[in-house]
Amino acid sequence: MVRYVIKRLLVLPLILLVLSALIFSLVMFLSPYERLAVFVPNADSVSANIPFDELVERYGLDRPFYVQYYEWLKQVLHGNLGWSPSARMPVARAIGRYFPATVELMLLGSVIVFAGGVFLGTKAAVRHNRLPDQFVRVGTIFGVSMPEFVFGLLLLVVFYGWLKWFPPGRLSMWAEDVVYLSNYRQYTGMNLVDSLINRRPDVFLDALRHLVLPAIAYSIGLLSTMVRMVRSALLETLQMDYVTTARAKGLAERIVTIRHARRNALRPVITLAGSIVAKMLGGAVIVETVFNYRGMGKFIVTAAQGLDFPAILGASLLIGVIIVVTNLIIDLLYMVIDPTVVLE
C-alpha cells in the first residue's frame, strides 16, 4: 500500500508536466505578437515606444516550442502567470481574488449535492416503486435535463425580479464597502468565513443571501445524478443476503437500512466525488455568469470573450492541477475506506 502511494506521488509531477505542456501548446496556435501578452508581467512595466519586434525577440517568442515552454514554466514556477487585460491585473492576483469565491460556492453546492442526494436517494430506495420513489424518479429526469442557465434564470426571475428575496452579485454595495474599505481583514477570501472571524454577522448574512440561488442553480443537475446513484446502489444492496440476515435478527428496518445497507451502498459513491468537482468547476462558469457572481467561472468567461490568453492559460493550469490532485486524493481515500479495492 505504501509503495502504491509513493508510486502515485512520484507520477504526479510527471502528469502535471504533461498537462502544462498540453495547455501551453494551445498558445502556439497564436502568432508571436499575440503570445507576447502571456509573457509581459505587467502592462505598465513596458513602455509604449518599444517596438513589438524587439519585445518578441526579448522574450524569445520566435524560438522553438520546447525553449518557450521551458521559459514559460520557469515563470510559472516563480508565480508569474502574466498580465490579464480583461481583469486589469496580473493573472496570479486575479486568481487569488476570484478563486476563493468559487470555492465558497462549490462547498455550499457540495453540501446540497451530498446531503440532499443521500437523503432523497435513501427515501426513494426504501419506498421503492411507491409515491416518493416515482416522485424522485420523474424529478431527477427533469433535473438532469434542465440546463443550469435556464434554471438559474428562472430562479432569478422569481426570487429576484418578482419576490426580491435574493439579489445577484457577490455582495451588496454596503457590504462591499465594509469588506474592501474598512479595517475588515480578509483571511481566506471567502466571505462566509471571513465575516465570522471579523465578527460581522450582517456581512455573513448578506454573503449567504447572494450565495443561495447560485448554489441551488448549479447543484440541481448533480443532485439528480447523485440521487439516482444512491438510489440504485441502495436498491442493489438491500437485496443482499447479509441485509436479510440483519432483518432476520429482528433489527428495526431503519437500522438495517441506514447502518447495514446504506454504509456499503455509499462506498462507490465516493468515486463520483472526482467527477463532481470537475462538473462543479464547469457549472461555475455558467452559474457565475447568470448570477453575475465574480468568481473563477466569471473570470474565465470574461477572459474567453476578450480573448485574454494569459488568463485562460493560468486558469486552465489551476483547474488541471486541482482535478489531478483531487483524483489522487480520492483514489487514496477510497483505498482507505474500502479494503477490498485491488491496487494496480
Place this chain on the structure above:
Amino acid sequence: MDTLRRLVLNPLGCAGLVLVAFWAVVALLAPVIAPPHAGHRDPYIIERVGFSSLPKPPSTEAVLGTTGGGYDIFYGIVWGSRTAFGVGLIVVGATALIGVLLGGLGAFAGGWIDSVVMRITDLFMSFPFLIAVIVMTVVLGKGIDKVILALVIFGWRQYARVMRSEVLSVKEREFVRAAESIGCGRFRIFFRHILPNAIFPVFVLATLDIGAIVLIAASLSFIGVGAEPGYADWGQMISFSRDWILGAVGDPFRYWYTYVYPSIAILTFVLGWTLLGDVLRDILDPRLKRSKK
C-alpha cells in the same frame, strides 16, 4: 424490433420518443413552418421584425413575440431545432466513432498500446468538459462549426472508456476463442465478432449524450463564445433574454415570452433524449431485467 416495441410500451420511453419525434418533424419542416422571407440570405440567421431594442409581445407579425433587437422568437426556435439536431448528431456521431475505435482497438491490442490510449484518455479526462471546450473555442474562434470541432476534440473520451471495458470482457469469451481457432484474421475478429457484441452500451451513452451535448453547445452560446450573434441557436436566444428577466416596474413578468419559449424548447429537446436514453439503458441492460416488474 423487440427493443423498439418495449420502448414504446414504456410510458417514459414513449414520452421521450414523442418529444424527439416532434422536434425532428419541426427541424425537417423548418422551411415550411417558418419560411424565410424572400431575399433573406442565410436561413439560419434569425429573421428580424424591425430593429427595436425593446422586446415585442406575441402578435400576428411574430407569433411568439420578438427579443430585443427585433429577432423573431418563433423563427429562432424553429430553425434552432435544426442547429440542435445538427450539433447533437454530428458531435455524438464523430465522438462515438473516435472513442469506439480508440478504446476498442486499444483494448483489443492490449499491452502498451492500450496503456498509451488510456493515459491519453486520462489526460483528456483531467479537465472539466465545459471549460476545456471554452478554452478550445477561444483558440479556434467563434461560430457553430468551431463549437462542433471543440466538442469533438474533447467529447470522445468517455466512449473510449466504455468501449474499452466492454471489449476487455468480450474478447475473453468463447466465441472469440472459437473464431481465433478456426483461423479468422484479427481484423475480422474485431469488426465482426467483438464490435457487434460490445457496442450496445455505446448506443445508450450516445442517446443520453445528444441531450448533454446540445446543453453544452447552448451554454457556450449563452456565455457568448458559441454561435455568431443572430444565428438560430436556443442558447443564444436565452442569452438575448437575460436583459429582460426583471420585467418592468410593477410588472415583473412583462417580457416572459423572451425566456419562456426558448427555455421550453431546450428543456423538452434534452428531456426527450434523456428519457429515451434512460429507458433504452433499462431495456438493454440484462442485469436490470429481473428487478423490473
